[in-house]
Amino acid sequence: MNDLDSLVYMSRLIGANTELVVWGGGNTSIKVTEPDIAGNDIEVLKIKGSGSDLKTIRHNQFAHLRQADIVPLIERKDMTDEDMVDYLDKCMLDPKNPRPSVETLLHAFLPFKCVAHSHADAIVSLTNNVDQQKVLTDVYKGNMGSVEYIRPGFLLSKLVGEQVIQNPNLRGVILAKHGLFTWGDTAKEAYDRHIDLVTEAETYLKDHQIKTLTHGHTHDLDPDKQKSLVEILTPMMRGLISKTSKKVLKYDNSKEIMNFLSYQESPELSQIGPATPDHLIHTKQKPLWVELDKSGDSNAMYTSLKTQLDDYAINYDKWYEQHTSGSDIKLDPFPRVILIPQLGMWTTGKDAKATTITGDIYHHTINVMTKSEGISSFIS
Structure with a gap:
């Protein structure tokens, strides 16, 4: 199984789990070394194409981009969505590939081979409450990165990338009201870490439940x-x-x-x-x-x-x-x-x-x- 095979396999595992992604949501990537059109070895970022569904994704639904052209963007102070899209179009190795995910920069800025991102219900549940910071600390003991909600784009990618580069021992990053990013040296490592963190969230939600909703309206209509x-x-x-x-x-x-x-x-x-x-x-x-x-x-x-x-x-x-x-x-x-x-x-x-x-x-x-x-x- 080559790197892209393993990425497809991991992607489908994540996509098949309805607790992890909504339709069309989430994205995955892997960085590999491959020859360019001139035969020179370059680092290539292979990332889910925009609009693809993880549970059924195929090899040809990943965009291939020149990683070395993307990484320097983290030094910029800002970048509009239009400029970002236009720039990424110019980084693509094959214009016939699907357009890359809106979170491509975030994947590129993370200094790890494989990256997985989902919108896991359990993770979002930890952040969509008035005690968010306390809850996240209780669950992950301060060993997780976190970023308040920012619409996907350049600024979010820069904040997450800088946070991880400055704290390389983080287990992952939680985006408030959005989801989870994990990584690893292999697709399996990124996936296993992802599942471990989601499982810890699910366990916390179950073990620390302090109230249940009250049945009022009956649904026993004939x-x-x-x-x-x-x-x-x-x-x-x-x-x-x-x-x-x-x-x-x-x-x-x-x-x-x-x-x-x-x-x-x-x-x-x-x-x-x-x-x-x-x-x-x-x-x-x-x-x-x-x-x-x-x-x-x-x-x-x-x-x-x-x-x-x-x-x-x-x-x-x-x-x-x-x-x-x-x-x-x-x-x-x-x-x-x-x-x-x-x-x-x-x-x-x-x-x-x-x-x-x-x-x-x-x-x-x-x-x-x-x-x-x-x-x-x-x-x-």
Whole structure:
């Protein structure tokens, strides 16, 4: 098994673990010495291509870049996203390769052969609470690097790279509200370290749980009644949220979703925000929690649903205006996630793939919210 074989194998192991990555998330890399087009041996960074899925990634889905051209960038003070992308394009050995991950600089700046990055729920749960620093110290005894949330790009890569270079004995680096980076001299070493650190986080979350959420809403609705209501409400929702563009809906009444909808704390907990700002494009800032009189007729339910969707749209517009820098893309104003106690979750999107990704992400969000709340108080 050569270096790229081992990287593909490690990547698929990480991608197959639903507790580690959401769809398309995470990235991996390896640095190898290979001849360039002139036959000169150079160090090559092989990193997951943007948009690839770790659980199914193939050899040709890794971008190959000249490592020596990337490393000096750490000396810069700043670099725009546009300049970074343009620069990395010029570092690629084969322009037919996929575009490299947005976190390519971070992988390049870490002075280790193999690097693994995931968005492990357990790791994010350690940081998405009001006692983050104490929790991280309790779990890892100060032997872990950590960086507060910064959007992926040059600055995050520089901060992490400098922290690791100055502290070479760190076991890994945790990015608050984002995920975990580990490394090693081989893919196996990077993977084993990754799993060890995630397992320690999972053990802590289990052993230090100080509270559980309280069941309030019952989800023991008669199955026939539930099915009938879902069949009535789904086309109503689709029509109401497709005013500006057509939407596809996906319904989910899995055990995890129904349990979350039954907790007394969930109406408030669900409105705090996403597990990571990176999810905003998929889930928006928060879901729509719908309260319906399920004993009413369809006209009454339609009126109530329309009112709550319209209110969500108005509030989204206000939120966008308050937080936009002017360059942020404004999405349509309707929710990506709709939660109705006793019935389930609907996710929305432009196509089936988009709705599936949103649903996958919100399952992870629920996992992070409940685990963070178990040891402290969840924050976004």
